[in-house]
Amino acid sequence: MKNFSEKNYQKLVSQHEKSPWLKNIFWAFTVGGLICVLGEFILTYAKNMGLPKEDAGCVTSMTLIFFSGLFTGLGIFDKLAKHAGAGTIVPITGFANAVVSPAMEFKSEGFILGVGAKMFVVAGPVIVYGVSSSIICGLIYYLVKGGMPL
Amino acid sequence: MNKRIGERTLYFPSRPSVHGFYSVVGEKESQGPLKDWFDLSIGEGHFGEDSWEKAESKLMETAALGAINRAGLTPEQIQCFLGGDLLNQCISANYASRSLQIPFLGLYGACSTMAESLIAGSVFVDGSFGDYALCATxxxxxxxxxxxxxxxxxxxxxxxxxxxxxxxxxxxxxSSQGNGPSITHATIGKVVDAGITDLNNMGAAMAPAACDTLITFFKDTKTAPKDYDMIFTGDLGEIGKKLLHQLLQDQNFGAVDNLEDCGCLIFDNETQDTHAGGSGCGCSASVLNSYILKKMQKKELKKILFMATGALMSPTISMQGESIPGIAHLIQLEN
Structure with a gap:
């Protein structure tokens, strides 16, 4: 083609790539905030039931993970996440969804090479880099403060 | 006899005609603007199978048998099956042809495969290698x-x-004989890569290839957009269509007002939440083998161009940093 430049074309394409970012931010903030409020509610409830602070935190995470997995299985999570975006992905709910959804998807290839092998296909990087960065942070803390973080 | 015109347009003197055609679609497509044009809706996506891949293969087999049936033929009478799909190893076409038992050539041209199969089929029939060829995606x-x-x-x-x-x-x-809409010309597309890397913007990756094939065809045949009742592109979607209009203007073709895109026709993007429109091999295939060919049969359209567009995208090489090559194949259909 004559008069065709990749650079100009990519500039033209970028004019058509407009995301409704204000709306996305609003919903991410609202839904993400509500999930955190729900977490605080569960935490306070668990503490009031007499659980120690750390156990109450575990109960909160487990409850949110359970509901996230359940709603993924029921086909509701992705419909909410479509609007909420980062609001559902960033809290622990997003992590649960990222594990449950491929487990469901790859069930057709069997429980070992399907569910087992593909379960962490989305969440795998989060685990790898989450654990790696926590080790690095721990090392830095150890070297700077000269002791184990408590 | 030389059957080539200009740089790379093929001309079919025997005018291979569409003897029978059939379309099968899913639930969402059967609720879209073209719902009354399709032959069969499978409803929920499993189509009685236990995996999506098996369901897709059954889709193609059903469409193939439907077309053969409409042509008043049996699979034994078809001398060549040219089919393809989007999946790795073209499994939908391979497994559909397992039961059809027709000599089979598997094709891959991403979403451009319908036009690719029609070009290959026309060459087969026009070259007198057989009376009937089946094309499906x-x-x-x-x-x-x-x-x-x-x-x-x-x-x-x-x-x-x-x-x-x-x-x-x-x-x-x-078929080499028959009164159906006939394929008279075809232009085989070249791969055009404009450096688009966004896997969520296939329209932008395909529009330059569509423009290249289209202007080559016009140049080769010494025709212009206004010589055709309609020009149908495959699955550029809303954004790809706008970009193609812009590119055609840059190439001095002015405003082309008889250009429509199958990906824009098949869904109502506002109410069906399909964002920029439909895509996939099945998009142009189901629209051609329903809406377009039925309109031609009714003589509402007499002379059209059908150009299926493909983004030759692979997640593997995209992750290695490569851009997405586009391709577009064109056929001219005439009553």
Whole structure:
């Protein structure tokens, strides 16, 4: 083609790539905030039931993970996440969804090479880099403060 | 006899005609603006099978048998089956042909495969290698999502430029004789890569290839857009269509007002939440083998161009940093 430049074309394409970012931010903030409020509610409830602070935190995470997995299985999570975006992905709910959804998807290839092998296909990087960065942070803390973080 | 015109346009003197055609679509497509034009809706996507891949293969087999039936033929009478789809190793076409038992050539041209199969079929029939050739392609939203993107229930957001893979299949039987709409010319596309890397903007990756094939065809045949009742592109979607208009203007073709895109026709993007429109091999295949060919049979359209567009995208090489090559194949259909 004559008069065709990749650079100009990519500039033209970028004019058509407009995301409704204000709306996305609003919903991410609202839904993400509500999930955190729900977490605080569960935490306070668990503490009031007499659980120690750390156990109450575990109960909160487990409850949110359970509901996230359940709603993924029921086909509701992705419909909410479509609007909420980062609001559902960033809290622990997003992590649960990222594990449950491929487990469901790859069930057709069997429980070992399907569910087992593909379960962490989305969440795998989060685990790898989450654990790696926590080790690095721990090392830095150890070297700077000269002791184990408590 | 030389059957070439200009740089790379093929001319078919025997005018292979569409002897029978059939379209099968999924639930969402059967609720869209073209719902009354399709032959069969499978409803829920499994189509009685236990996996999406098996369902897609059954889609293509059903469309193929439907087209053969409409042509008043049996599979034994078809001398060549040219089919393809989006899945790795072209499994939908391979497994559809397992039961059809027709000599088979598997094709891959991403979403451009319908036009690719029609060109190959026309060459086969026009070259007198057989009386009948079967051309079919398919795609399935669920099998494409899991291969190219994310699991279905994953809670991600799709950008406005993303397109919705059509669940559907279209098939037609080409014959050296017959009164159906005939394929008179074809232009085989070249791969055009404009450096687009966004996997969620296939329209932008394909528009330059569409423009290249289209202007080559006009130059080779010494015709202009106004010489055709309609020009149908495959699955550029809303954004790709706008970009193609812009590119054609840059190439001094002015405003082309008889250009429509199958990906824009098949869904109502506003109410069906399909963002930039439909995509996939099944998009152009199901629209051609229903809406377009039926309109031609009714003589509402007499002379059209059908140009299926493909983004030759692979998640593997895209992750290695490569851009997405586009391709577009064109055929001219005449009553």
């Amino acid at each position: 398919s795609s399935h939203f669920c099998s494409a999502e899991r291969q190219f993107r994310f699991p279905l229930e994953y809670g991600g957001q799709r950008p406005p430029t993303a397109q919705w893979t059509v669940t559907g299949s279209g098939a037609c039987v080409l």
